[in-house]
Amino acid sequence: MLVLGVESSCDETAVALVEDGRVLSSAVRSQIERHAPFGGVVPDIAARAHSEVIDLVADEAFRAAGRTPAQVDAVAATRAPGLVNCLVVGLSWGKAFAVARDVPFVAIDHLEAHVHACTLPPPGAAAAPDVEPPLVALLASGGHTGIYRYDGPGQVRRLGRTVDDAAGEAFDKVAILLGLPYPGGPHVEQAARAGDPTAYDFPRARVKRRKYDVSFSGLKTAVLYGTRGRNQPKEAPLLPGTSVADVAASFQEAVCDLLVDVTVEAALEEGVSTIALGGGVACNGRLRALARERGEAQGLRVVLTPPAYCTDNAAMVAALAAARLRASVPGDDELARSAEARSELA
Ligand code: KG4
Numbered sequence: 001m002l003v004l005g006v007e008s009s010c011d012e013t014a015v016a017l018v019e020d021g022r023v024l025s026s027a028v029r030s031q032i033e034r035h036a037p038f039g040g041v042v043p044d045i046a047a048r049a050h051s052e053v054i055d056l057v058a059d060e061a062f063r064a065a066g067r068t069p070a071q072v073d074a075v076a077a078t079r080a081p082g083l084v085n086c087l088v089v090g091l092s093w094g095k096a097f098a099v100a101r102d103v104p105f106v107a108i109d110h111l112e113a114h115v116h117a118c119t120l121p122p123p124g125a126a127a128a129p130d131v132e133p134p135l136v137a138l139l140a141s142g143g144h145t146g147i148y149r150y151d152g153p154g155q156v157r158r159l160g161r162t163v164d165d166a167a168g169e170a171f172d173k174v175a176i177l178l179g180l181p182y183p184g185g186p187h188v189e190q191a192a193r194a195g196d197p198t199a200y201d202f203p204r205a206r207v208k209r210r211k212y213d214v215s216f217s218g219l220k221t222a223v224l225y226g227t228r229g230r231n232q233p234k235e236a237p238l239l240p241g242t243s244v245a246d247v248a249a250s251f252q253e254a255v256c257d258l259l260v261d262v263t264v265e266a267a268l269e270e271g272v273s274t275i276a277l278g279g280g281v282a283c284n285g286r287l288r289a290l291a292r293e294r295g296e297a298q299g300l301r302v303v304l305t306p307p308a309y310c311t312d313n314a315a316m317v318a319a320l321a322a323a324r325l326r327a328s329v330p331g332d333d334e335l336a337r338s339a340e341a342r343s344e345l346a
């Protein structure tokens with residue numbers, strides 16, 4: 001079965017073709033350059049950019065897969081959560097394609113797709129790595145951070161989440177504090193390579209009474225005060241002798257330490273034997289290494305989603321749709337589902 005997936009929830013326009021569990025193509029066009037001058041995603045610019053490029057990205061996906069639109073058996077698009085103006089572009093495009101070709105349509109939750117992405121084989125590999133739910137997944141991206149129990153398509157339960165900033169958002173804000181470019185995550189990771197992760201003792205904050213909830217706002221403030229001095233505004237100059245590398249490494253260590261701890265603990269208490277990492281922050285090498293180290297020390301299987309499927313992509317959308325189609329036939333109501341800013345899973 002050939003499934004076409006479409007993703008346009010934020011600033012990446014993505015189209016992918018997945019056939020019988022194999023990713024034939026995953027085309028992604030990023031808009032980062034258009035938003036970089038503003039230091040964040042501008043919704044109207046993003047929506048317009050999606051409309052401009054979606055046909056081109058789809059052409060690219062079909063060409064790379066060596067397939068034609070007439071061969072598609074089902075279409076899926078992200079419906080929530082995200083910027084509604086942006087979601088509407090991909091969702092309408094996908095629905096129109098499905099109606100015109102008279103094939104089933106599946107509306108997808110972006111967060112569930114990020115979780116499901118851990119079952120995908122690395123780009124170019126023929127076989128999936130045989131990842132079987134139940135598992136506990138850490139989803140850490142720019143917009144969301146949560147710990148989920150995943151029992152298969154449609155069976156996702158949130159166990160915990162950040163009560164303030166998402167992990168990626170914390171990376172992006174700390175990058176700004178350190179004068180690093182947008183989006184900050186990869187730049188903080190790079191700066192951290194030359195730094196000492198023990199140079200600063202930054203907080204790892206868990207929320208009392210809510211077992212797997214975490215907070216990053218105190219960590220962000222600790223970085224601000226650690227680099228500017230107590231009660232200083234972010235516009236204040238860096239304290240003399242501040243090492244950007246040391247701050248980046250210590251901050252990164254605090255985020256990774258906290259997230260891995262909570263994930264491993266949740267898996268052990270849920271009695272599952274697999275943990276998985278997904279979302280843009282799961283590209284982070286230190287997070288991957290620490291999850292492997294601590295997860296394996298507890299006898300858990302650690303599934304690291306291929307980086308190409310951690311950041312926003314449409315292969316995860318098509319793959320989740322294919323899994324849902326295998327489990328049951330979607331009804332006509334899938335075509336009636338509208339774009340929503342929020343998800344029940346957030
Ligand atoms: O999942 P994603 O592509 O988009 C959302 O759905 O939000 O995640 C983007 C986020 C950004 O905040 C970015 O800074 C962060 O993921 N990110 C990283 C790394 N690569 C991307 N954070 C830390 N280390 C990285 N290597």
Ligand code: ZN
Nearest residue numbers: 114141311312
């Ligand atoms: Zn995402």
